[in-house]
Amino acid sequence: MELQHGCPSNEIAETKAFAEWILKIGEGKIGDSNDGEDIVEFPDDVIIRSAGDHIQSITSVVYPAFEDHLNDPTYFQDKAILVPTNVEVDAINEYMLGLMKEEGKTYLSSASLCETESPDDFKESFYAPDVLNGFKASGIPNHKLTLKVGVPVMLLRNIDQRKGLCNGTRLQIVRMAQHVIEARIISGKHFNEITYIPRMKLVPSDKRIPFRFQRRQFPLSVCFAMTINKSQGQSLSNVGLYLRRPVFTHGQLYVAVSRVTSKRGLKVLICDEGGHSTNKTKNVVYKEVLQNL
Template sequence: MRLTVGRSTSDIEEINSFAKWLLDLGEGNVGGPNDGEATIEIPQDLLIADASEPIASLIDLVYPSILENVNNHNYFSERAILAPKNDVVHEMNDRLLSMFQGEEREYLSSDSLCPTEDANSTQQRIYSSDVLNGLKISCLPNHRLVLKVGVPVMLLRNIDQRNGLCNDTRLQVKKLYNRVIEVEIISGANIGSCKCIPRINLIPSNRKISFAFQRRQFPLVVCFAMTINKSQGQPLSRVSLYLKQPVFSHGQLYVALSRVKTRDGVILLILDNDRKHTDKTTNVVYKEIFNEL
């Protein structure tokens, strides 16, 4: 309803049609009623058509003329590549980071067992620094953080909520120092403010890890691309959805596709098990969730 204000009749019809398709997708009614995991067909106009260089096409569609827009914070705040899993996100971020000009700066974390962990000599040998350095955990920066001036990053912890430094806030790197990183806020209510991000001690809350360890690192991650879960609450105008693997939890596909304001703001690249283009993907909707709404 908000998007139809001041639009022409043809635009309103297109917006309403897209909204209805999204609603049916979110309720599990696309391709016929279903409950749980269902295979659905995506309209052809929403798919990457280039079979020779699909990844390059995906990047160009969401980040056209990227090097000419380094100083435009609105450019990075309004667009993103989305994927269900972190490994694909890291792959896309590394590729886009390599396209950026300028010298890269490497920051290595200091990892150790928490002081509260009653570790004996055997545990100390098992959980050595090399082992801890190799752990890659959601919502925790990697041991090796590589940045360049101008790249967009995302904050992974609440540091100063009053001044806009909240978890999932998008930032742009302005200067790289030894002990702090100067950034400009490009999302939220404090857009344009420059802040300095220090290294902090980060303790993962993942219950699958049977021991407590801490990582001292800058709470940042490169975010040309982000997971679908991280995109919740992010208002975007241009989204590329890369489904190297299908979504795996309730409502993920709906969340990804509903980040944009118009139908022409989203494009999908879907690969099957043989890494070939396809127009079919998985939609996960468990309808019992809606019973008490």
């Protein structure tokens, strides 16, 4: 459905073939009898060949001359680099921030155990602020958040759904103050509207953390790159898929390639076990999940 939206008539055949290829990835019908893991080969025309710095290779394709477009909200409206884990997200975002000449501003969070934890003296010493600041959990910003004017960011909490401020909404930094950030919405029907984001108390939902703590920080993360899982629901014209390591959960590869609205908007950089670029990667599909659907 995303591929057919606004598709020119002379590209219908190619679009249909690409859509069918995406569905085969989702159903595990590419390669051998896939019921768990199998290998998918990508077309050569979507592959980025890289002989050295892989991050530089994919960012230069997805965000060419991006510093010349920091005042243009439409430039970041339909672009993103998707990766499997937060490790690659942080690496790409730090690389892109480093390319920007502006100094920017760094915000440090404050953290504490939630009141429901009823900490004793031992817990208070063990979970000191320095320890809590070191935690990186899905759904909350890191302790150290560096932002610059023009940088695209993603909202990590529902603030006001009527104004389009929902978890996953993408924005662009306009101005920064100590306690509030002015940003422009660059996704959804509220595109180009100005909004203001305050600091908030955020509690991670990661069940692997054996205690509850809260972090007071701006509910934002830089989003030149985002995880594949976080991209669900997004529809983008230009997607760079960076697989330094393979996908690892059912349907993850399908989610990644189905974010793009046309084949020409998809660019993929895959690394093999030796770190060299290739055109093949692992697809994870457990067919029992698809039964009776």
